[in-house]
Amino acid sequence: MVQEAFINGVSTLKNGAPRSKLRDSNPSFAGQGSEITKDLNEQVEWFRTRPLEKEYPVIWVDALYEKVRCERHVISMAVAVVQGLTSEGNREILEVESLIA
Incomplete structure (x- = not known):
């Protein structure tokens, strides 16, 4: 649910069903959002700087x-x-x- 909320742009400050469900089951939603962002940033950086070693006709x-x-x-x-x-x-x-x- 945390990943789905992050992908759909649910803010940690917004009130609503997704946040209340997360809050009830896991109070560290904001922390998880930060971890997901860090992980995604690392993956994007790897993708953007990877060498293209194949030929693409x-x-x-x-x-x-x-x-x-x-x-x-x-x-x-x-x-x-x-x-x-x-x-x-x-x-x-x-x-x-x-x-x-």
Whole structure:
């Protein structure tokens, strides 16, 4: 439930059913949110700095627009996704980058 709340953007300060359920079963929701964020940040850093050692004869770049909260405002942000096709015929995500529209 903690992961689902984090992914869906449930704030540790919001009142509501998810938080009350978590509070009743585990009072350290805020601490778990911080741990999840730290773990996700480490995974993202690994992904962004990993070496690309394969050859990708075909590369696709696509983008989608998402509404995101940025400094108390909701803005439209493009999320570019770069995929590569390996010589073996497998698709791999090479990069995910956000761009302010």
